[in-house]
Every structure is written in structure tokens, then in C-alpha cells.
Amino acid sequence: xxxxxxxxxxxxxxxxxxxxxxxxxxxxxxxxxxxxxxxxxxxxxxxxxxxxxxxxxxxxxxxxxxxxxxxxxxxxxxxxxxxxxxxxxxxxxxxxxxxxxxxxxxxxxxxxx
Amino acid sequence: xxxxxxxxxxxxxxxxxxxxxxxxxxxxxxxxxxxxxxxxxxxxxxxxxxxxxxxxxxxxxxxxxxxxxxxxxxxxxxxxxxxxxxxxxxxxxxxxxxxxxxxxxxxxxxxxx
Numbered sequence: 001x002x003x004x005x006x007x008x009x010x011x012x013x014x015x016x017x018x019x020x021x022x023x024x025x026x027x028x029x030x031x032x033x034x035x036x037x038x039x040x041x042x043x044x045x046x047x048x049x050x051x052x053x054x055x056x057x058x059x060x061x062x063x064x065x066x067x068x069x070x071x072x073x074x075x076x077x078x079x080x081x082x083x084x085x086x087x088x089x090x091x092x093x094x095x096x097x098x099x100x101x102x103x104x105x106x107x108x109x110x111x112x113x
Numbered sequence: 114x115x116x117x118x119x120x121x122x123x124x125x126x127x128x129x130x131x132x133x134x135x136x137x138x139x140x141x142x143x144x145x146x147x148x149x150x151x152x153x154x155x156x157x158x159x160x161x162x163x164x165x166x167x168x169x170x171x172x173x174x175x176x177x178x179x180x181x182x183x184x185x186x187x188x189x190x191x192x193x194x195x196x197x198x199x200x201x202x203x204x205x206x207x208x209x210x211x212x213x214x215x216x217x218x219x220x221x222x223x224x225x226x
Binding site: 034036041042043044045046049085087103104105106 | 148153154155156203205214216217218220
């Protein structure tokens with residue numbers, strides 16, 4: 001399974017756009033990129049998933065360059081409630097018994113007033 | 114309505130005891146999972162069931178035994194609890210095994226003393 005590398009922590013201010021980059025140099029052809037958000041004492045919550053180029057939903061955008069060796073989660077105009085840990089996950093479409101699905105250490109995002 | 118619910122939320126017990134955690138999802142998903150989040154916040158998959166059939170069984174001590182009476186339920190039984198079993202255990206579900214997003218419960222914090 002492709003290993004991911006993210007910044008351990010990031011700080012920003014309310015109203016700013018925040019970009020969190022994830023490196024996954026050995027991503028496989030059939031791997032998808034998925035981002036989750038986790039608040040304290042809660043389970044991770046799905047944010048967005050993509051395979052290539054750009055994906056946008058009501059919460060975030062995901063930018064994936066042509067080589068797919070990295071991806072960037074973009075959160076527009078963050079608020080205090082966006083303070084959370086963000087996980088980048090790279091995995092195959094089919095989670096077979098040979099796969100090990102591991103969330104990385106995540107990026108702890110802190111938003112200040 | 115809670116999509117993925119697990120009970121209990123907190124579980125404090127002594128070494129050597131046997132305990133169970135229950136999980137239920139009302140999303141109509143075919144696949145369910147158990148994840149373990151340790152003190153360093155790493156999330157690792159333990160088991161996955163698809164339509165009551167075990168499809169992922171990672172390197173987990175055989176003291177841990179999942180049971181899926183139907184596709185909406187996946188319980189986790191732990192025998193002879195050890196100090197190192199202390200962690201937060203998350204149940205999750207997905208529409209299928211095909212890389213669809215995971216929906217997590219809010220976790221069970223297990224403390225073994």
C-alpha cells in the first residue's frame with residue numbers, strides 16, 4: 001500500500017484558504033486518494049475522494065497532479081470548526097486481504113480567530 | 114439517526130477479563146470494519162466483513178474475535194485483555210469493498226488496568 005506523508009501540524013486563521021499537501025510517491029495505478037477529518041472523541045469523517053485532476057464538493061477541493069505522486073486538500077475560508085486532524089489515505093479500489101489499510105499520522109490543523 | 118453506532122462508548126476493565134464491543138449500521142452497507150487507534154493516533158484496520166464474510170484479517174492476536182450475525186452488525190470480542198489493548202476502537206462501514214468512503218462510529222475507548 002502506498003505510504004503517505006503529511007505535515008504534522010498547520011495553523012491558520014478564520015476566513016483563510018488552507019491547503020494541506022500529502023505525498024504518496026509510490027501510489028499504484030489502481031489507488032484512489034481519500035481525505036478524512038477527525039474531531040476529538042469522534043470517528044473520522046469522509047471529506048473527499050479522487051483519482052486524478054481536480055475534484056470539488058461542498059466542503060473542499062482535491063487537486064491531484066498528472067503524476068499523482070501528491071495531492072492537495074484545499075479548504076476554502078476556514079472557520080474555527082475546521083480545527084481537526086486531517087488524514088490522507090491512498091488505497092486500491094478493492095480492499096483485498098492482501099491490502100493493509102493504514103491511516104497516516106494525519107495533519108493537525110488549528111484555526112485561530 | 115446515528116448511522117454507525119457502537120457501544121459502549123467507554124470501557125474500563127482489568128487485565129485478563131473478556132469484553133465485547135457492539136456495532137450496528139443502519140446505512141444498508143455491505144461492508145463493515147474494525148479499526149484500532151492507538152495513543153499516537155494511528156488508525157489501523159483490524160478486520161473487515163463483507164456480507165457477513167471475513168475478507169480482511171490483519172495481524173491481530175487471536176484473542177480478538179469479530180462476529181457478524183448479519184450485515185448490519187459487527188461485534189468485537191476480546192479475550193484475556195492486556196494492558197496493550199488500551200486504545201480507541203472504531204467501527205466503520207462502507208457501501209462495498211470497492212473503495213467507497215468509510216463511515217465511522219464515534220469509537221469505544223477501552224482502558225485496561
